[in-house]
Amino acid sequence: MSANDIQYLRSKLAQYPDFPKKGILFEDILPIFRDPKAFQILIDSLVSLIKEKFENVDVIVGLEARGFLFAPTLALALGCSFVPVRKPSKLPGEVVEVSYKKEYETDSFAMQKDSIKPGQRIVVIDDILATGGTALAADQLIEKLDGKLLGHVFLMELDFLKARDRLQAPTYNLLNGQAEAPEGSEWA
Ligand SMILES: O=P(O)(O)OC[C@H]1O[C@H](OP(=O)(O)OP(=O)(O)O)[C@H](O)[C@@H]1O
């Protein structure tokens, strides 16, 4: 991704102080999707990043709700499956479920038991890494289904919350720099 592309995507982000609660600076990614040029840059950049960092990806897992805005398009561009992680009571059939805490509330997440096969190679996609509670919950669900977690890709990361230290798998983001797996972890 060129510096111009990064700049273009960053110019589409909007900040809202004290939303949804006092003290939270909310980062809004929705303007990206109002502009087809920005959306195309986003998908092309994510495809390049994933091809560069991960091998033989079978499944892109997207997290409700904002991950759903671009993870299916990305999966299609990569020729992978798309599998959703959803909020509770939304998925039919047998599910696995976990509760988690995020920057401004608690919630729970579920996946359909037959949505991934044991050993499938998985990259988890979401818009923002804040405390990491959401991403860790997705990791737990993938582990319960015996998927092979390759790593996480975010559009952006709230560095000051230091969530990267909580995530074990390699974690990348498009808009504010990249880092490798923690030293000593199985992915390092
Ligand atoms: O790292 P964390 O502290 O867990 O926070 C990050 C999560 O918070 C937001 O989702 P949220 O559930 O608020 O909203 P959404 O349903 O609009 O995606 C965001 O889209 C991430 O999924």
Ligand SMILES: Nc1ncnc2[nH]cnc12
């Ligand atoms: N500050 C923030 N802005 C947007 N989404 C978020 N999810 C968690 N924290 C967030």
